[in-house]
Structure formats: structure tokens, C-alpha cells
Amino acid sequence: MAGRWANFGFYGAQGVPGWVALGREMDRNVTGIKSPVESTRGLAARLRYLTRSPAGLEAMRRAGITAPQRRIDAWVARTVRPNKANLQRIDSAYWDLRRRNLGVEWQRRLADRGTRIEIHPVDQRDVTPGRERNIPVRRITVRGHRIWDDIIQAWIDEDGQMLDIVWDEIITDIGSDYDSYSYVSSVGFGI
Template identity: 60%
Template sequence: MAGRWMNLGQYGAEGVPGWVALGAGIERMVTGIESPVDSERGLAARLRYLTASDAGYEAMDRAGIHLTPRTLIAWLAEERTPNRANLTRLDAAYWELRRRNVATDLKRRLNSRGGTRIEINPVDQSRVARPHWRDLSTRTINVRGVWDAAVDAWLAEDETALDAIWDDIITGLGSDYDAYSNVSSIGWAA
């Protein structure tokens, strides 16, 4: 991790580590069922998605859902409703499977046309007194060659790898790269 902001917030600057913003940006690209899991529609859609493939059953198993075929059939037929704990587990299993299923598409979208242009918004210095203010502006950079690794690190929730990838990205900003080790946000359209 770049280190110029070792005491971020000491003078009032606000932001997050760049790798956190990178992971959040990838996460925002994952879409899915809008209805809450405790609604009839939301539960039915999640159950359909999870029971459509072996990967869905594996996701339920990883989420701690261990049930008999009879119980699953009753859930699918809407004869019985899962308890609160199982609803939470079903939602977690759904989103974990959804993230896995969209990873390949995310890589393709982010790598298309030679990479994705991202906008890096520096830390918010609105609460920093003028003598401690740093002259930072929003930067735009075309990111190439790291998206497969970034999506894999995001999927694995590997903070160390995301941090290393963020450092690779910001070195493309030139000598002022370290000023962007923490950011207020990043964005892109992919």
C-alpha cells in the first residue's frame, strides 16, 4: 500500500483505501433480484435460481443450508416458509452464487476495447484547514491488464491482492500516484 496518507483524517481528510473503493466498484456491477428474501416473490426467485444448477446446491451447502428433499420441495411449492435464519442463509447463498456467475462477464466487460477508463476522486478535504490542504484533482486513467486479477481478488475477498492491484493502477498516475492511495470514490462505465 502506498503510504503518504498514513494518518488519514489527522487534519480532517476523509476517504477510503483505493483497494476498498475498487472492490466496491466491482460489487456495484453485480445486479440481481431486487425483491427482499422475506417476500414471496423474492424467496421464490432465489429458490429457482439456487435449484437450477449443481452450483446452486453447492452455494446453499456453503451457506449452511442443510435440509431434506421434502423440506426443499415444500419451500418450492410455497407450502412452508424457511425460518429467519434460513432466509438469511438463502439470501447469502444467492448473492454468493450470483457473484460467481457474473465474474466471467465482469472480466469481459472490463477488458473490452483494451481496458476500462476509471475516474479517481481524491480524498475529501472539505474539513481540512488551508495550511494542510493538498492540491489534488480528479484523475482519469485507462486501466489495462489487471481486470482479471482484480475480479478474481474481489471474488476471493483477497484484500492483499486488491491492495497490490490498486498500487499497480495508481502508479500509472505518475509521480503523484501516492496521493491517491486513499480516495473518496472511483467510478467507471463498463
């Protein structure tokens, strides 16, 4: 992380590291089944999504589901209901697969055309009088296969260290005041 904010918040500024805000914005854009996994409809929809491809079965394995295929088939057929622990694993597997599938789609779209990112600076409402800084909202366009591949892969892997590195790459394009955006209130963009 860029470095002038060694004592971030000392004078009352509030915010989060830019890479955290970037990850949160990407998470906010993940949509999916609204019905809870405990409901018949929510469970059936998740199981349909997970069992229609090898990637879904792999997501179930990553989530810790060790049930044999005949048991999974019984869940899909609604003749057997998963226990509470497996319901949570099914939900985790579903959201993991959604993230991965959306990541592939986003990589394809964003790398070619790029996207405009709006960076909102730290909240200075509670900053000690006289210590405020004039930090404007910034809008930058992020383009390129490599940077979007890195952003999305780090987000899918939940790799905060890599997201931090990529965030530094993004803000260095701002110019000499880039370090003012190491911490931010929020990040917005349209995926």
C-alpha cells in the same frame, strides 16, 4: 498500500483506501432481485436462480444450508417455508452466486477492452488551512486479463489484501504522484 499517508486524516482529509472504494463500486454494480427474501415472490425467485445449476447448489452449501434435497424441493414447490435462519442463508447464497456469475461476465468483457476508471481524490473540505493539496480527479484505462482477473477474483473472495495489491498496480500507472490516490473519496467506472 503505498506509503506517504502514514497519518491519513491528521489534517482533516477524509476518504477511504482506494481498494475499499474499488470494491464498493463493484458491489454497487451488482444488481438482482429487489423483492425481499421474506416475500413469497422474492423467495421463489431466489430459489429458482439457486436451484437451476450446480453452482447455485454449491452457493447454498457455502452459505450454510444443510437441508436435504427433498426439503429444498419442498421450498421450491412452496409446500414448506424455510425458517428465518435459512431465509437469510438463501439470500446470502443468492447474492454470492450473483457476484460470482457477474464476475465471470465482467472478466470476459473488461479484460479484452478494458475500462476507464475515474478516481476522485480525498475530500479536503475540512483540511487545516494551508495543508490542502491540489489533487485532481484522474481518469485511467485499466486493461489486461491478468489485472482484471486479479481484481475480480479478489472481489469475489472478499480478499482486501489482494485488492490492495491490485489497487497499487492501478495507481502506479498514474506516474510520480500515484501515492496521492492511496486514499480516495470514491472510484467510478462502467462495468
